[in-house]
Amino acid sequence: MELQLALDLVNIPEGIELVKELEPYIDIVEIGTPVIINEGLKAVKEMKRAFPNLKVLADLKIMDAAGYEVMKASEAGADIITILGAAEDMSIKGAVEEARKQNKKVLVDMICVKNLEERAKEVDAFGVDYICVHTGYDLQAVGKNSFEDLQTIKGAVKRAKTAIAGGIKLSTLPEVIKAQPDLVIVGGGITGQDDRKAAAAEMQKLIKQG
Numbered sequence: 086m087e088l089q090l091a092l093d094l095v096n097i098p099e100g101i102e103l104v105k106e107l108e109p110y111i112d113i114v115e116i117g118t119p120v121i122i123n124e125g126l127k128a129v130k131e132m133k134r135a136f137p138n139l140k141v142l143a144d145l146k147i148m149d150a151a152g153y154e155v156m157k158a159s160e161a162g163a164d165i166i167t168i169l170g171a172a173e174d175m176s177i178k179g180a181v182e183e184a185r186k187q188n189k190k191v192l193v194d195m196i197c198v199k200n201l202e203e204r205a206k207e208v209d210a211f212g213v214d215y216i217c218v219h220t221g222y223d224l225q226a227v228g229k230n231s232f233e234d235l236q237t238i239k240g241a242v243k244r245a246k247t248a249i250a251g252g253i254k255l256s257t258l259p260e261v262i263k264a265q266p267d268l269v270i271v272g273g274g275i276t277g278q279d280d281r282k283a284a285a286a287e288m289q290k291l292i293k294q295g
């Protein structure tokens with residue numbers, strides 16, 4: 086099981102400073118969608134330049150023109166690129182095809198997918214690398230989480246790795262770990278804490294214990 090740190094509410098220098106502090110505790114750093122909107126793929130490029138040995142995920146949440154966008158994120162240095170599970174089949178297949186050419190990985194974000202079990206089986210068959218259940222900020226605000234959805238995809242997915250994102254905190258991490266995802270994605274549960282290093286270290290410890 087791996088830990089991904091999601092950076093959503095920082096600029097590039099703040100993100101790099103944070104990763105300097107937290108790199109020993111994380112497996113992947115995510116350049117979050119808001120950061121890419123604010124700073125562009127330059128944020129991916131600069132993070133990879135600063136931490137060449139750390140896997141960098143570009144949270145593009147691709148919906149269309151997938152081959153082109155995967156190519157641009159790959160050129161910027163992303164190791165993993167996200168596409169939405171709600172995208173057209175041909176877009177997801179195009180993302181996988183381009184990622185294979187570039188020796189990169191594709192994570193499918195199942196945010197807003199209603200027929201979760203059926204769609205997870207379909208995207209799994211397209212050869213994607215990760216399938217991620219995700220409760221976005223807006224649904225988190227009304228008390229939702231993705232813990233049951235994780236169980237659903239664990240039962241449906243045969244070949245891709247499974248991941249979970251959305252409001253995970255130290256207090257809820259043990260419940261997530263019980264379902265054994267391959268990847269746990271945490272943003273505010275680390276970046277919003279007073280002692281971010283302690284939060285990341287404790288999360289890493291629990292995740293490595295499995």
Ligand SMILES: O=C([C@H](O)CO)[C@H](O)[C@H](O)COP(=O)(O)O
Nearest residue numbers: 091118250251252253271272273
């Ligand atoms: O993908 C995310 C969100 O849609 C904003 O772009 C976050 O990175 C993801 O939800 C993880 O962050 P937290 O919910 O703060 O843990």
